[in-house]
Amino acid sequence: MDNIRITTEPRRDCLLCGRNGNALYEDLGDRLFGAPGKWTLEKCVNDNCGLVWLNPAPRKDEIWKAYASYYTHGDNQAPPAGVAKRIFHCVRDCYLALKYDYFNELRQSPLRFLGTLLYLFPGRRADVDFSVMYLRSRPGGRLLEIGCGSGTMLSYLGSLGWRTEGIDVDPSAVANARSKGLNVAQGDLLEQPYGDNTFDAVMISHVIEHVPNPVELLTECYRILKPGGVLSLVTPNVESMGSHLFGRHWLHLDPPRHLILYNVRTIRALARKAGFTNMEIRTTIRDAHALFWASYSISRRGTYAMGSQPGRSGRLFMLLMRLVEWGLLKVFPHKGEELSLMGVK
Known part of the structure; x- marks a missing residue:
């Protein structure tokens, strides 16, 4: 290269x-x-x-x-679920039943209150919120993911009752997703023949920062959403705690792939240009510990190998940093590492 x-x-x-x-x-x-x-x-x-x-x-x-050397949208092989993971999955499902109305069989069960245990672990709770892209249950609702990769999130949301479809520009990712039986198109959104008022939800995770004309993309999202449909968008927050701490070494600068980086004000302005007026924007600590480690590695060595992990002391330090950021958000709610926008048509 x-x-x-x-x-x-x-x-x-x-x-x-x-x-x-x-x-x-x-x-x-x-x-x-x-x-x-x-x-x-x-x-x-x-x-x-x-x-x-x-x-x-x-x-x-x-x-x-x-x-050209970017990671492909493959699948990470999860280890077999042990006792601890099965307990976590139970707590996770109860939390999703309480907050987002998933798992109908749990919504009326006293067990659902086990979900409140996740409030003791804000990092894990942020991961679980992201796992459904902050979308409330809509059984049979039609959902489109833009930049769906290998379809991991589509598969999960499909198991929760959504009728899922996806789009990705990476042919390898599309082939992987289709091999799982997922309905995934190759290309970008404007190439697809979707009619007006087609989808109940459109989700875009860590894609908008790669797009040279984001107004055009979100305007198309607005067009294909049904009235009352929801756009769920997640992107790095250029005014986060990590951005201020690490400066030019912050992982999410990611030149030359990240073309545009947003803060709370600009993601709101972008959504308004696309037609959204009813929206909620927050910042989160999801995956902040990994971001801190990667940014620290860049500051020390100039590079970061995707997926590399710190030692035990490094992990403890980065988890502490994430906890500090969680506390910071109580006073400065716009300093989280990720922006989450929920826009209703």
Whole structure:
């Protein structure tokens, strides 16, 4: 990859407010997969905005080069469930019954109150909330996931009663998902023949930051949602605690793949441009400990090998950092590592 140049084009103005940007971080390399080039992230000069974007950015017909060594959307092999995991799954299901109305057989059972135990473990609770993309149960509801990868989340939500469909640009991921019997299309959303008012829910997890024209994407999401349908979107929060702590070493900068990075204000403005007026935005600590470890590794070594793990003392420190962030959110609720947007049509 070192001898393959990525052709770029300028992105001088903020796509939300039209103002120009000042350099936030310069001379950034790809710390994860070795894509060629050095990159600059700019931040909108409008204090009421704060959008961050890559300038210059890869041309649309060249962006594939940034993914040449990218991890494929394969499946992680889960170890067999032992006693502890089976107990956790029971508590998880009770929590989902209490909060999101899943597992009809548990909703009227006294056992459902076991779900309150997850409130003692905020990191685990954040993982479980994310596992259903913050969507309440809608048996038989039609759900589309954009950027579905190998279909892990589609399979799980299908088991909870949704009628699931997916889209992904990665042909290997699509083939993997289809081998499981999932209804998955290859390509991007605008290439699909969906009619108006088709879906009860559309979910987009860690995709919008890769998209050069996010207004166009979310406008299409709005069109294909039924009245009362829900858009659930998750993306990194560029104003998180981790971003402030690690600066140019923060994992989620991820040049040149992350083209645009959002904060609470800008993700709200983006959704409004697409037509959403009824929305809820929060930030979360989901996977924050892993993010801290990866960012720390980048600060020390300049790179991070995906999936590498710290030793025992490192794990304890990173879990403590996540607990600190959880406490911080009680005072500064916009400092979590991930943004979650729920928009209702």
